[in-house]
Amino acid sequence: MNARSTSFSIGVALLFWWAAGEAHAQCADNNTLYNVNATPPCPGSTTVGCVWGGEYVLVNVVAGNTYTFSTCGAAWDTQITLYNNAGGGSLGYNDDGCGLQSTITWTATFTGQLRVLVDQYPCTSNFICAGLTVSCTPGTLPAGDCIYYLNLFDSFGDGWGTSNVGVSINGGPYQYYSIGNPGSSNSIPIGVNIGDVIVLNYNNSGAWQGENSYTLTLGGGGLFNSGTPPVGGLSYAGTVTCTPPPSPPEDCVGAITICNNQSFNNNTTSTGNTADLNPANYGCLATAERQGTWYVFSPSASGSIGFNIDPVGPDDYDFAIWGPYPPGSTPGSMCPPAAQPIRCSFASGPSTFAATGDYTTGMAHPVYSPPQFDNPGTTYSETPAGDGWVPGINVIVDQVYLLYISNWDQTGLAFSLSWNLANGASLDCTQLGAELLALNAEEDGDANLLKWTTGSEHLSSHFTVERSADGRSFEPVGLVSAQGNSNVQTDYEYIDRTPLSAGSFYRLQQVDQNGSFEYSNMVSVIRSSTADLLAFPNPASASTELLFRTTVDGSAQVQLLDSRGSIVLAFTKGATAGVNRFVLDLVRVEPGPYLVRILTADGAVHQGRLVRFR
Secondary structure (H helix, E strand, O other), X not given: OOOHHXXXXXXXXXXXXXXXXXXXXXXXXXXXXXXXXXXXXXOEEEEEEEEOOOEEEEEXXXXXXXXXXXXXXXXXXXXXXXXXOOOXXXXXXXXXXXXXXXXXXXXXXXXXXXXXXXXXXXOOOOOOOEEXXXXXXXXXXXXXXXXXXXXXXXXXXXXXOOOEEEEEEOOOOOEEEOOOOOEOEEEEEEEEOOOOEEEEEEEOOOOOHHHEEEEEEEOOEEEEEOOOOOOOEEEEEEEOOOOOOOOOOOOHHHOEEOOOOOOEEEOOOOOOOOOOOOOOOOOOOOOOOOOEEEEEEOEEEOEEEEEEEEEOOOOOEEEEEEEEEOOOOOHHHHOOOOOOOOEEEOOOHHHHHHHHOOOOEEEOOOOOXXXXXXXXXXXXXXXXXXXXXEOEEEEOOOOEEEXXXXXXXXXXXXEEEEEEEEXXXXXXXXXXXXXXXXXXXXXXXXXXXEEEEEEEEOXXXXXXXXXXXXXXXXXEEEEEEOOOOEOOOEEEEEEEOOOOOOEEEEEEEEEEOOOOEEEOOOEEEEOOOOOOOEEEOOOEXXXXXXXEEEOOOEEEEEEEEOOOOOEEEEEEEEEOOEEEEEEEEOOOOOOEEEEEEEEEXXXXXXXXXXXXXX
């Protein structure tokens, strides 16, 4: 497997494990635990032996240290893949780094157990084992409130050539990172401070873009995933909060709840950060995760359900359904699916069109999926040459199902989903524990005071108060216990004694006793002790709303300056004493970091950072 053409020809005959936007040829006997953990001295090395193909070794690693894993000198063809043992997509991969054997160097992005998987090629019965040598070089983490990690991947292991990722902090000069040849991964720690604006820019000039991908992570959570091949140009802009982000809907635990029998449309260009699908659970989705989104649905009344997935163009969408799970099940308890799906379709788009005259796929078509409905205990799986339809499901009230909708063509084109509900079935959200009537926030001396009122409560648990500097990335700052059960109005308040200096955005997470939750509307407080402005959203695309305080009546001159200090946009806005809000139109502004400056009639100058995103 040391030639690109050879690797491709044999790869199509193997199972593929899709993770972090990259494909790795893996054997069917993956993930058997080797019985001895490894803790290499640092500096120093240790050899674990003997590891058979398909076994993994748990290695104790420390964030910031650089580790090298090697099977060089083994008597058989090896592959090495790295995973965080707590879950998630692959962190690094190498095939044939030293002849037919493999070696990979990786800088730890976390402290804990790393899963080092050693695979054998070809995937035949194991007849000999190999030693795995683990070496460690101590590292020094950069200064900052927290550490972001830029993780670069090359699925073939021959580097990125002229491609690179540029990183800019607060509009400063770009620092560029790449993978040399030979090389399959590179992990770069980046020290950042709360409130910093970080921007990524990808140079796609190198060959074999389909082998490249990169991610930006924080505390094991994914901030950005480029997918494969990455798109050139400005790809990510965000304000640093040092709070790991919630799971995206491209990962199973971030599944979106489908409610109220309503149709919806969606699209994605990512595979998420966690490899949820594998040979044990992906059924007919033999290529596992491509570009897909996870959903949860539960019937509020028994009956029969089906749906139509309608792409906006001649696209190939696949789907799979798992369940039923017990009432009250949440993504945290269901993900990843432990068994094969009960409904599955991966009919190709052209085959579906040839059979039906349309690219729409789904469940419970009265003509193309006899029987139209059947019980969940009967499994139906569509073939690639099929018509794209499988029977619908006879459902029981309150049972829970997982749905994964995958764009096999990886075009990022949108689709719409509409329901076919029969025999009394309906869908609804789980009733939340609190009916929120009002939420307000105001300045209270050196603190900020939040007040809210509920009209009624049913099995409510608590309210998590979340705060943000930009109205986009939130972090929890407090918790208030809920009433539980009530049929009368209940007033609550929370005092933020350490508010952000310029201003703060707030929202509530209303949490039920069964773990269900919902977010409130957002409110903001701008401090009178500072004239700094707030922009929401930030980063922004077509427009953003500016919030600022002036001390005198009059007008304000608004300026937008690029990273070189040149004024790219300027206009005058009428203003009065008190909080002022107005929309800043960014349609004609190029993507990138900017400084927003407001000059008021009293001669004061107020400014803040803003990123224009594509």
